């Protein structure tokens with residue numbers, strides 16, 4: 289193994305937010321699929337008072353609210369956090385855009401190694417994350433438009449704020465179809481993201497995959513942070 | 527005012543209209559007065575273009591108030607080709623005079639042929655010319671039925687005549703009371719609103735009066751409790767259908783359709799589509815013929831980009847996407863293994879893991 293050291297790279301807040309967002313996406317996928325295609329039913333008969341669909345929809349709406357909140361917090365921290373403003377590592381920054389051809393070559397087996405990636409690999413950071421953000425915005429707009437209710441404590445109505453959205457999609461049913469597609473888009477891109485991180489861990493033995501639970505991973509010694517006399521961390525290279 | 531209905535029925539009608547307009551019962555005297563003075567109100571010209579006359583049929587089936595009451599007392603219907611007493615030059619002269627005087631309500635039924643204007647002609651004039659003439663001096667333009675409002679069945683793909691709704695055809699501001707056919711219980715409150723407030727009602731983005739069309743069928747449907755409980759009809763003729771379970775899985779478009787049908791009902795408040803056992807097909811929505819086909823499928827089929835004329839279901843596209851992704855991931859994983867990337871690196875050896883150095887205890891936090 290090359291000269292590597294184990295460091296704590298992911299703050300526990302980021303690990304928490306990561307799993308919160310993943311949990312919300314999975315829950316939204318399952319409940320969303322149920323709303324599209326109600327494939328089970330709790331209880332039986334006319335006297336059954338358990339409102340399966342009503343509860344599933346309620347969970348869907350609450351989970352969507354949690355997802356919006358946690359994504360907003362993650363977004364804010366990525367830019368303004370005092371402990372790790374990491375947008376350059378997880379988004380389409382110049383650093384990642386420059387590293388993209390090399391990363392693609394690496395994953396297409398055209399080269400054996402690549403430069404050090406601090407967090408996400410450049411394929412995910414420059415392609416999947418922006419795609420997610422675009423689809424996230426679509427999901428929120430179409431979702432609110434279908435929600436068709438008052439929000440912000442009755443101060444406003446979805447039809448006035450997002451009333452234009454169904455027009456963009458050519459009608460409410462098309463908008464509903466697009467909202468439904470998002471399940472598949474998130475499922476596919478999520479699978480690709482997990483897969484890329486697994487093969488990176490398997491190939492480089494750097495504990496990338498494990499780090500999303502523990503926060504710790506192996507990095508080349510020259511990229512490990514050192515602490516200055518003031519105690520503030522300094523990043524070597526990268 | 528001469529009406530066949532008695533005073534009690536008339537006041538009940540006014541009360542129902544007040545509720546439809548979202549007004550309190552204290553408005554009933556004003557509504558009654560507005561209706562009673564209707565003879566002094568602007569006259570109405572009703573013209574038909576590319577249509578099946580189903581809208582007029584529906585209007586003619588109005589029971590409470592009866593069509594005769596509406597035509598003779600509530601509105602002053604000066605021109606309607608099917609039911610007016612006058613004919614020929616007399617009728618044309620009346621029409622010209624009313625248009626010349628202005629301030630009338632133009633009621634339009636049927637789509638306008640824009641692509642091939644000659645496809646729809648009356649007395650040597652195209653529907654496009656006629657509708658422009660008709661609307662130029664109108665105080666308000668009321669489009670009854672989905673054809674006049676949005677093009678309707680004539681505008682369905684491939685739309686050979688280039689049929690359009692009135693607003694799209696000439697750019698006029700219209701009040702749309704859509705439906706295939708429209709419900710007289712929606713037309714009357716719209717006219718009463720105009721008579722009462724002397725202005726057209728607030729409209730949604732599709733030109734429909736908000737006080738009628740803001741809510742969706744699904745919000746007021748009598749089978750909504752079954753929807754919420756997850757009880758659905760999955761086959762016509764089944765026990766679930768007898769139990770009047772929700773028709774969501776049978777393609778009901780109630781969740782996408784803005785209309786008060788479950789409240790106003792049809793045929794003198796006798797019934798409506800879902801109560802009859804058929805899902806809503808969304809006939810009050812723009813271009814519903816194209817948008818909602820197949821009427822018995824939950825979500826419409828969607829065109830596949832790049833493949834003209836090929837349409838498939840959202841489920842098929844989704845599962846194909848997932849299968850393709852999984853196949854791609856699988857192929858890549860096999861190639862990765864074949865390239866030896868999963869093998870242990872030569873420098874890893876078999877010994878114990880490297881001892882943690884001081885730096886290895888560090889943190890980036």
Ligand code: SF4
Pocket residue numbers: 743744747748749750751753771772773774778779780781800805806
């Ligand atoms: S029958 Fe249609 S409108 Fe009624 S609850 Fe079911 S889906 Fe909604």
Ligand code: SF4
Pocket residue numbers: 705706743783785787798799800805806807808809810
């Ligand atoms: S229930 Fe649906 S299909 Fe029936 S009249 Fe109303 S909008 Fe049209």
